[in-house]
Amino acid sequence: MANEPYTYSPFLGREIRLLEIEPSLNDDAPLRGSLHTVHLDDQRVVFSALSYLGGDPDFSYNVTIDNCDISITRNAFHALRDLRTSLQSKHIQFKYIWIDGLCIDQSNLEERGKQGRLMRDIYSKAEVVIIWLDQDIDPNSPAIEAM
Numbered sequence: 001m002a003n004e005p006y007t008y009s010p011f012l013g014r015e016i017r018l019l020e021i022e023p024s025l026n027d028d029a030p031l032r033g034s035l036h037t038v039h040l041d042d043q044r045v046v047f048s049a050l051s052y053l054g055g056d057p058d059f060s061y062n063v064t065i066d067n068c069d070i071s072i073t074r075n076a077f078h079a080l081r082d083l084r085t086s087l088q089s090k091h092i093q094f095k096y097i098w099i100d101g102l103c104i105d106q107s108n109l110e111e112r113g114k115q116g117r118l119m120r121d122i123y124s125k126a127e128v129v130i131i132w133l134d135q136d137i138d139p140n141s142p143a144i145e146a147m
Contacts, residue, residue: 006068008105014040017103018096031063047096049126052079076101079132
């Protein structure tokens with residue numbers, strides 16, 4: 001049985017949401033976690049930011065947040081799943097992660113616009129920025145080899 005859709009709470013000022021994802025070494029385990037609203041200018045807030053290729057805008061993958069479902073794109077889903085597995089297997093600890101496809105209500109154009117204007121500050125404030133490329137990208141392509 002599917003969970004109810006997630007209901008985003010509105011932001012006040014320079015607030016953002018951060019994902020706390022449940023750990024798992026199993027790629028097939030459902031993605032589960034919680035969203036926490038924090039003030040971007042709070043110096044005590046420590047988080048990583050995940051940048052990924054947007055890809056196909058089909059929102060057909062679900063993440064369970066606080067026992068409710070949020071639909072995200074294929075690339076956002078695979079980025080989170082791969083990140084969760086690789087960080088857990090290497091015993092790297094991270095508490096909070098910011099990912100636009102989940103931490104911003106994608107169905108709310110006003111929120112997307114306001115949060116979009118904060119992205120520079122979000123990426124600057126992040127302790128670590130993780131760049132995830134689509135799993136279908138050829139690792140031998142000239143662009144990848146140039147990195």
